Amino acid sequence: MDVEVVSILMPARPDDLPFDLRSLEIFLAVCEAGGMAAAARRVGLTQPAVSTAVAELEARLGAGLFDRTVRPLALTPAGALLRQRASALISEARQIAPGLREVARGRLPLVRLGLVDSLSRALAAPLAGHLAARADQVSILSGLTSAHAGALVTRNLDLMIGVDDLGDVAGLERWPIATETYLLALPRGTHVGTVADLAALARELTFVRFSARSSTGVEIERHLRRLGLELPRGLEFDTPYGVAATVAAGGHFAVTTPLCVLEAACDVAGVSFAPTPGPRLTRRLTLVALARVLGRLPQDVAEFARARLAAEALPAIEAASPALAGAIEIG
Amino acid sequence: MDVEVVSILMPARPDDLPFDLRSLEIFLAVCEAGGMAAAARRVGLTQPAVSTAVAELEARLGAGLFDRTVRPLALTPAGALLRQRASALISEARQIAPGLREVARGRLPLVRLGLVDSLSRALAAPLAGHLAARADQVSILSGLTSAHAGALVTRNLDLMIGVDDLGDVAGLERWPIATETYLLALPRGTHVGTVADLAALARELTFVRFSARSSTGVEIERHLRRLGLELPRGLEFDTPYGVAATVAAGGHFAVTTPLCVLEAACDVAGVSFAPTPGPRLTRRLTLVALARVLGRLPQDVAEFARARLAAEALPAIEAASPALAGAIEIG
DNA sequence: TCATACTATAAATTCTTTTTATATTGAGCG
DNA sequence: CGCTCAATATAAAAAGAATTTATAGTATGA
Structure with a gap:
């Protein structure tokens, strides 16, 4: 019954984006650090936080990103592709705010x-x-x-x-x-x-x-x-x-x-x-x-x-x- | 004293990104709908949720995005610029997941x-x-x-x-x-x-x-x-x-x-x-x-x-x- | 001036994220 | 093989955001 209610209440929100910039940052940190524990240290989180964030990202994307059967952690093809795309996306995102502040000051x-x-x-x-x-x-x-x-x-x-x-x-x-x-x-x-x-x-x-x-x-x-x-x-x-x-x-x-x-x-x-x-x-x-x-x-x-x-x-x-x-x- | 503690605990996390994709989506909905109440209906939230999300975004960006002294809501220069950038960023983000799933299936x-x-x-x-x-x-x-x-x-x-x-x-x-x-x-x-x-x-x-x-x-x-x-x-x-x-x-x-x-x-x-x-x-x-x-x-x-x-x-x-x-x- | 529709704020609630604690798994080594 | 070490996964509790209801304030147009 609850399920029914939910599906009636939220039909208009497909929530199409399967990730957040934060989760991409974490993902990239794992790529760069070469492991979740190391990435956790780098971004100032604990290891389980990183682990769950990555698992969540994989679930939402519907694609495995890391091959865990091997250590150190290896990227899957999908993971490698995401690494490319995510780093491009984030570097673009970083460029937005500074320009905006200058425009707000009337300075172009x-x-x-x-x-x-x-x-x-x-x-x-x-x-x-x-x-x-x-x-x-x-x-x-x-x-x-x-x-x-x-x-x-x-x-x-x-x-x-x-x-x-x-x-x-x-x-x-x-x-x-x-x-x-x-x-x-x-x-x-x-x-x-x-x-x-x-x-x-x-x-x-x-x-x-x-x-x-x-x-x-x-x-x-x-x-x-x-x-x-x-x-x-x-x-x-x-x-x-x-x-x-x-x-x-x-x-x-x-x-x-x-x-x-x-x-x-x-x-x-x-x-x-x-x-x-x-x-x-x-x-x-x-x-x-x-x-x-x-x-x-x-x-x-x-x-x-x-x-x-x-x-x-x-x-x-x-x-x-x-x-x-x-x-x-x-x- | 508390301030001191906080500043010692979180020095490693500059959290440089002043927004996430969700807040940009809300912002764009406000731009397109022409107002916060209308945007709220569109994205399936209540009006206060949209209001606070926008206020939060403005605070983090350090720039006003809307001119509230006039109705219907008008974009400031910074707001207009963000609208351009945000919609580009989000449409790029949307393109990521589909390709990824195909790659994961071994299909290019x-x-x-x-x-x-x-x-x-x-x-x-x-x-x-x-x-x-x-x-x-x-x-x-x-x-x-x-x-x-x-x-x-x-x-x-x-x-x-x-x-x-x-x-x-x-x-x-x-x-x-x-x-x-x-x-x-x-x-x-x-x-x-x-x-x-x-x-x-x-x-x-x-x-x-x-x-x-x-x-x-x-x-x-x-x-x-x-x-x-x-x-x-x-x-x-x-x-x-x-x-x-x-x-x-x-x-x-x-x-x-x-x-x-x-x-x-x-x-x-x-x-x-x-x-x-x-x-x-x-x-x-x-x-x-x-x-x-x-x-x-x-x-x-x-x-x-x-x-x-x-x-x-x-x-x-x-x-x-x-x-x-x-x-x-x-x- | 009033009615209306919109936005801002406050407090309560729900949901998500993060942490602590603990179990599990792979890699290296005798 | 079995041991140890280091890393990852999982569960439950805690912290923190986001969202909602309720309410107050404000611009617009009759």
Whole structure:
């Protein structure tokens, strides 16, 4: 009868974990000490306590861990495997508390920011300074947004600024940085009004691509396909500099954005910028961070980035080409 | 006075872990349920039990986890960080027991074997069959030993057969597979007796290298330097096939081994093999595995590999060139 | 301001872990 | 083989945690 009652009262608690960190510590002590009596001394318990703890662990796991028919105690295959796994688990567990205490004090031990290539020149140095005041150690990585997105969700990155807001991942917070319209970059004097003009242009000039590894490149490609344009595969680059420098050299055209041009920091006197024919294509730069872990920091960083872009990048873009400046909006 | 006694009795037990898995589970339930009362229902406890467990956790961690001045309960930065870490830790913990039970039954859920490129042709398929009988899932990866060595110590690989026995890593078991002598591979008719001959030859034929990414390439390079030979950088390959095929095509020479030639599976009728001038250089192929985890499997696999090489590879090498066959020894 | 739902605290209870005491087992040795 | 020594297993008692009931305090929203 009692059994019945119990099974009715506790159906919702499978208690799936068959061990505790403490029991794993004891198990590891036995492995290292080479015996239960020695392990008991090491962890400050008596020998029977260790003996029962190990027996309990074996029962719960449903697997023998030691071969007792031989002395000194030998590990079974399952025991050897548990030794590997348990020591990894415990060393991870040990790393949790220290970081937590620092975060609680408002002190961030390490902040890692992933910055999309096209903002690297405009923001890498200022952000480094801004973050250095708030964390003991700062690491800023420039690269492709796709790589950063992966790093963020696997917790190898704390913050990222890029062109993907990871809308499908929960537990993230997002802050807008800027919105840009894609523009045609053409040799000065060229006029493109329609899709047909563009197709004609492609027969005279080589189209320069952003690589399909970058989300910018993928966006542009998709847009061109929507326009019904099949441009020949020619040059392609991973970084904004390659694209801009090639166009600036003449004989090429590309689709790019104001910040990509700024990032390249090359002379664009011979280049004019014009809207793409057909519908406008825009990209949105967003700061993404793990929700709440960093307190107000993501919001602060986003504000700082916007202010910095407004104060430094916009004038520089305006100076390079008014048409460019009209295609970017902060926020 | 009591305090004094306690501090004398328990100095050896720092009890460094400020939590156990159960308290983390409760904490996560509170995060997910959005409150302690709701979490209590979910995990099958009463509300005060959850309340005290959380309070205890906060005390031990030395950091507040929830902001109680607001309802519904909000996570502090430290709480948000712990939520991330704790859920990772617990999901790892959950993965431990199932694999362990299978290992205890003598059933291996998954065996991952890294095979050095030069044994790929000779052993990949037979080993796959041999392992399939002993594991539910088998994964065989061919590549460079250096990559496999890294994967083995980070437990992304269970076994490897390669040219590095990882002598400096503890907790591994090693079984010999074969020993090979490096030979010169030259166009038929060429005679090389001394180091000077070799230097002269290098002025007529191009030397083909194994890439420095492979340990074979590094070994060969070191040996040539010891001989005082400075061969020009020309062609280099990651895989044995590239080297052997280039030499077989004529106009090139290389330093290689019997198994590398067999691996390439190309016609070597026009190639002769000769000892390198100066001291012999050998490489030892070894099977390396995490000690004891896999029971007798590593030993079995090593025996099988040796038998297979003796029965299949040796005759094939002998057929290709008797000089090659003399440069390999099983075991 | 009140009602409600939630959280914190206290004391009692139950359950687990640990200890003391004792029995059992394997290893080494004459 | 049988003895001894050292280690492990088991049983019952004690200590210590975790959990529960009961109750008090507090934020939220009508």
